Amino acid sequence: MSKKSDIEQEQVVTPWAVEFGSDGKIDYQKLTEEFGCQEIDERLIERIERITETKAHAFLRRGLFFAHRELDEICTAYEKGEKFYLYTGRGPSSESLHLGHLVPFQFTKWLQDAFKVPLVIQLTDDEKFLWKDLQLEDCRRLARENAKDIIACGFNPKTTFIFADVSYMCTPFYVNMVKIAKCVTFNQAKGIFGFTGDSNIGQIGFPPVQAAPSFPDCFPHMFGMNKKSLKCLIPCAIDQDPYFRMTRDVAHRLGGYKPALVESRFFPALKGESGKMSASDPTSAIYVTDSAKEIRNKINKHAFSGGGATIEEQREKGANLDVDVPWKWLNFFLDDDEKLKEIGEKYSSGEMLTGEIKQILADCLTPIVEEHQIRRANVTDEVLDMYFSIKPRVFLDLFQKYEEKDGSWAVVETDLSKALEEKMKLDEEDEDDTTVLQDKNDEEAGCAIGAPKSDDWLRIRKERLKKDAPTEGSKSALKKAAKIKAAQEKKEAEKLAKAAAKEASAAATMS
Numbered sequence: 001m002s003k004k005s006d007i008e009q010e011q012v013v014t015p016w017a018v019e020f021g022s023d024g025k026i027d028y029q030k031l032t033e034e035f036g037c038q039e040i041d042e043r044l045i046e047r048i049e050r051i052t053e054t055k056a057h058a059f060l061r062r063g064l065f066f067a068h069r070e071l072d073e074i075c076t077a078y079e080k081g082e083k084f085y086l087y088t089g090r091g092p093s094s095e096s097l098h099l100g101h102l103v104p105f106q107f108t109k110w111l112q113d114a115f116k117v118p119l120v121i122q123l124t125d126d127e128k129f130l131w132k133d134l135q136l137e138d139c140r141r142l143a144r145e146n147a148k149d150i151i152a153c154g155f156n157p158k159t160t161f162i163f164a165d166v167s168y169m170c171t172p173f174y175v176n177m178v179k180i181a182k183c184v185t186f187n188q189a190k191g192i193f194g195f196t197g198d199s200n201i202g203q204i205g206f207p208p209v210q211a212a213p214s215f216p217d218c219f220p221h222m223f224g225m226n227k228k229s230l231k232c233l234i235p236c237a238i239d240q241d242p243y244f245r246m247t248r249d250v251a252h253r254l255g256g257y258k259p260a261l262v263e264s265r266f267f268p269a270l271k272g273e274s275g276k277m278s279a280s281d282p283t284s285a286i287y288v289t290d291s292a293k294e295i296r297n298k299i300n301k302h303a304f305s306g307g308g309a310t311i312e313e314q315r316e317k318g319a320n321l322d323v324d325v326p327w328k329w330l331n332f333f334l335d336d337d338e339k340l341k342e343i344g345e346k347y348s349s350g351e352m353l354t355g356e357i358k359q360i361l362a363d364c365l366t367p368i369v370e371e372h373q374i375r376r377a378n379v380t381d382e383v384l385d386m387y388f389s390i391k392p393r394v395f396l397d398l399f400q401k402y403e404e405k406d407g408s409w410a411v412v413e414t415d416l417s418k419a420l421e422e423k424m425k426l427d428e429e430d431e432d433d434t435t436v437l438q439d440k441n442d443e444e445a446g447c448a449i450g451a452p453k454s455d456d457w458l459r460i461r462k463e464r465l466k467k468d469a470p471t472e473g474s475k476s477a478l479k480k481a482a483k484i485k486a487a488q489e490k491k492e493a494e495k496l497a498k499a500a501a502k503e504a505s506a507a508a509t510m511s
């Protein structure tokens with residue numbers, strides 16, 4: 001794959017390769033212009049903080065997630081009470097993730113919590129098989145392994161669906177893929193992705209696979225069969241932009257919304273920004289499997305330093321923060337703004353030495369990695385299956401009504417059973433297009449690892465929804481009962497008070 005986003009004949013960014021400019025850097029401003037996305041400014045960050053009532057994640061505050069497509073539109077819709085879903089992914093090509101891979105997932109987790117929205121995560125085992133020297137069976141196994149690391153980032157199991165392409169492929173997904181594929185000519189694909197005559201035809205046919213999950217009807221068990229039931233927001237690094245540029249170009253021809261994007265810079269390699277973090281060179285990156293000792297050793301021995309070559313030089317000239325990897329990494333992972341600022345000032349002025357900032361970085365990363373390892377160890381096969389399960393997830397809050405009050409939008413509670421009814425009505429209307437999923441067996445297990453499979457999928461889903469309807473002991477039923485009881489008690493008290501007053505006035509008249 002050669003061509004792509006050539007900037008001054010040097011800088012090339014594709015989903016499969018990143019080549020740096022002649023100065024060994026990525027010029028993100030130029031890249032933004034060339035790709036046609038917009039920079040995230042202070043006003044947009046403040047707006048997100050306002051509507052989510054949550055302090056912006058450090059990645060946003062520090063401009064690490066720096067570009068977007070229609071994130072402002074998502075905010076406008078959200079302000080009016082419209083929810084959206086998040087979609088992100090991973091190409092499973094190695095046993096474990098490096099810290100750079102955690103960046104989009106940590107940010108996605110923050111978005112999920114702040115906006116309280118559902119999330120789908122695609123594992124492109126097919127993509128890695130087509131591009132890497134790997135057996136398909138290995139890619140499928142790695143998908144499950146990588147999913148454990150993704151789950152360890154803390155995603156909400158009730159609102160998160162993880163799927164691997166090879167096993168999830170089902171009619172609604174394929175319908176979207178094939179429609180997207182028909183909208184894109186080979187010449188356009190060459191222009192967007194740089195395919196050549198040497199590209200295998202699996203590669204050429206792959207982009208619709210990554211594009212399709214931008215449409216909610218790929219996930220009927222979560223969002224129903226309406227292509228416009230929800231808008232989609234995709235967090236990723238900017239290397240994935242070409243896939244979604246293509247998706248946005250064809251969305252209207254499928255009758256769907258254009259997906260919105262929020263895009264990050266690259267987390268730099270340990271040996272310097274222009275280096276590559278590679279699984280085949282363990283000293284090029286820190287992996288989520290590394291021990292505290294390995295983390296310390298790697299940082300001390302391999303982290304590219306912008307500090308002076310000697311203590312004297314560092315004291316005299318200070319460090320060049322533009323190229324210093326420990327400084328750049330702290331920008332990603334040290335949450336404390338004040339502390340970060342102080343480190344930046346002391347290190348760039350020469351007051352702090354290279355060994356000291358490396359020590360601070362090791363102290364910062366070690367607990368992050370260790371905690372990740374503990375959480376990952378708790379991801380059993382059972383937990384994994386829960387995230388991969390196609391068991392219906394019902395997002396009742398999508399059916400909440402909102403009202404404008406004092407200039408801001410407030411939720412007006414809806415009745416739980418009514419929301420279920422509405423959702424089922426929607427499904428009824430959509431049923432005609434639903435020649436969903438083959439093969440009866442696996443649905444019984446409620447497990448998507450071998451793909452969603454039941455012909456009876458809608459029937460089973462409805463039965464489950466009915467089962468979930470409020471019963472006598474359910475929260476909403478209890479709330480309702482408590483309300484009725486309180487109203488009855490109030491009435492009773494008023495009656496008693498009235499009677500007492502009457503009695504008192506009668507007694508006063510008699511005396």
Ligand code: TYM
Pocket residue numbers: 015087088089090091092100101103104122123124127210234235236237238239240264265266267268
């Ligand atoms: P993959 O596995 O190459 O990367 C997974 C995610 O990590 C981002 N990423 C990075 N972010 C910051 N710094 C880095 N050094 C770095 N390296 C990788 C990627 O941009 C990506 O967000 N084809 C995709 C998988 C995929 C996907 C998606 C990604 C499928 N659907 C939707 C994003 C959104 C891939 O191979 O990612």
